[in-house]
């Protein structure tokens with residue numbers, strides 16, 4: 001008999017977060033592997049992914065794992081989707097906007113997810129049919145913040161044109177809303193679950209940055225949009241996750257006839 005997958009993922013994310021923090025704090029500092037301009041991995045990214053893979057293999061040997069650093073091993077229709085450290089640049093500089101992201105794809109949908117932000121001491125978890133929770137408190141989406149501000153968290157990477165990104169921010173501002181960029185998609189999505197933001201958007205996001213968060217937003221009754229699974233499993237797609245409070249948000253971030261909307 002295997003453990004409940006959601007409980008397993010929560011406990012695993014805690015262990016993973018502790019390992020990442022201890023490696024960052026080690027006397028010799030972190031080692032860096034440059035993957036592309038502004039895209040690198042530290043030895044902590046690799047060690048955390050190895051830990052997660054090892055624990056999954058011990059507990060759920062038939063499950064596949066798709067991770068940012070080591071790619072897909074095993075089946076896809078019953079597959080953990082893992083970003084060992086999302087927001088590596090923030091993490092390695094001692095900022096607190098980074099997270100461990102562990103999701104599970106059952107072949108049809110993102111079924112469950114956990115995002116753990118160790119430096120913020122925030123643990124979000126959720127499963128379709130069971131709701132979502134932040135530090136054990138049930139998530140209620142759509143109420144908005146008492147100050148009435150509408151706040152959109154946006155991700156940006158070199159995978160998208162800069163002009164498109166700045167145009168999108170201009171449209172958000174013109175619609176009377178504001179934006180934030182954290183450099184970690186997990187923190188943006190955690191922010192929607194926590195009530196900081198109404199939506200998270202990124203024009204071209206990798207599945208390991210998104211799977212866990214999208215499962216939780218959906219489990220909490222929010223709205224998620226992303227590319228078809230067969231595409232998303234291979235390449236970045238447009239991702240929008242929101243609390244339903246701004247029905248026109250999809251048209252604001254991607255107006256009809258824009259390239260991203262197609």
Ligand code: LIP
Pocket residue numbers: 039068083085086087088089155156157182183184185186202205206209
């Ligand atoms: C990063 C994301 C960030 C996104 C970048 C990148 P990494 O992940 O979380 O929000 O804009 O495209 O993928 O590389 O720090 O794990």
